[in-house]
Amino acid sequence: AQSVTQLDSQVPVFEEAPVELRCNYSSSVSVYLFWYVQYPNQGLQLLLKYLSGSTLVKGINGFEAEFNKSQTSFHLRKPSVHISDTAEYFCAVRNTGGFKTIFGAGTRLFVKA
Amino acid sequence: DSGVTQTPKHLITATGQRVTLRCSPRSGDLSVYWYQQSLDQGLQFLIQYYNGEERAKGNILERFSAQQFPDLHSELNLSSLELGDSALYFCASSPRGDGGTYEQYFGPGTRLTVT
Numbered sequence: 001a002q003s004v005t006q007l008d009s010q011v012p013v014f015e016e017a018p019v020e021l022r023c024n025y026s027s028s029v030s031v032y033l034f035w036y037v038q039y040p041n042q043g044l045q046l047l048l049k050y051l052s053g054s055t056l057v058k059g060i061n062g063f064e065a066e067f068n069k070s071q072t073s074f075h076l077r078k079p080s081v082h083i084s085d086t087a088e089y090f091c092a093v094r095n096t097g098g099f100k101t102i103f104g105a106g107t108r109l110f111v112k113a
Numbered sequence: 114d115s116g117v118t119q120t121p122k123h124l125i126t127a128t129g130q131r132v133t134l135r136c137s138p139r140s141g142d143l144s145v146y147w148y149q150q151s152l153d154q155g156l157q158f159l160i161q162y163y164n165g166e167e168r169a170k171g172n173i174l175e176r177f178s179a180q181q182f183p184d185l186h187s188e189l190n191l192s193s194l195e196l197g198d199s200a201l202y203f204c205a206s207s208p209r210g211d212g213g214t215y216e217q218y219f220g221p222g223t224r225l226t227v228t
Binding site: 100106 | 115117155156158161168169171203205214216217218219220221222
């Protein structure tokens with residue numbers, strides 16, 4: 001069975017500092033990987049996704065993530081965060097042949113001035 | 114704006130009551146997913162419908178049921194409500210039943226408060 005672990009429930013960081021939100025998954029088959037963001041009082045929206053090919057994926061708002069098959073990780077990074085990046089971030093995985101997407105528990109990013 | 118609409122935005126009701134949450138997927142999307150988000154349980158997948166048929170079931174209680182209509186909108190029915198059912202309920206849609214390479218598009222959610 002698939003599972004997703006987001007290693008940090010909360011990440012406080014100062015504005016303009018770099019940030020990394022960690023995500024590990026387990027699956028016995030090939031997967032698609034996703035990062036979603038949820039701003040306060042809103043639904044989730046897609047930041048980026050890994051389907052195949054280059055392991056470095058670029059998304060919206062300056063975020064990027066790297067797929068590491070050997071470490072079964074898909075960490076999200078941004079070199080310089082803004083106050084407006086304060087939100088909850090969800091990592092998700094789906095088997096390439098499957099239809100069920102498994103979401104992690106979320107990481108709350110709090111950007112301080 | 115994801116193109117997924119949910120009504121109502123807020124709902125306050127009493128324990129033991131029954132409510133219906135409504136979702137309209139993005140134009141052209143055939144799959145609808147329901148999720149429950151609460152502080153203690155996080156984001157929990159409840160159920161998926163594809164083109165009117167139930168496709169996958171998650172942690173959905175027997176007191177909850179859903180359906181997808183011929184026009185592809187979906188309703189989530191919650192009955193015999195308990196305080197612990199207070200949560201944000203999200204609907205999401207995607208083009209295909211098997212997910213494919215597509216992400217899910219989430220609606221703004223319905224906040225249910227059971228008093």
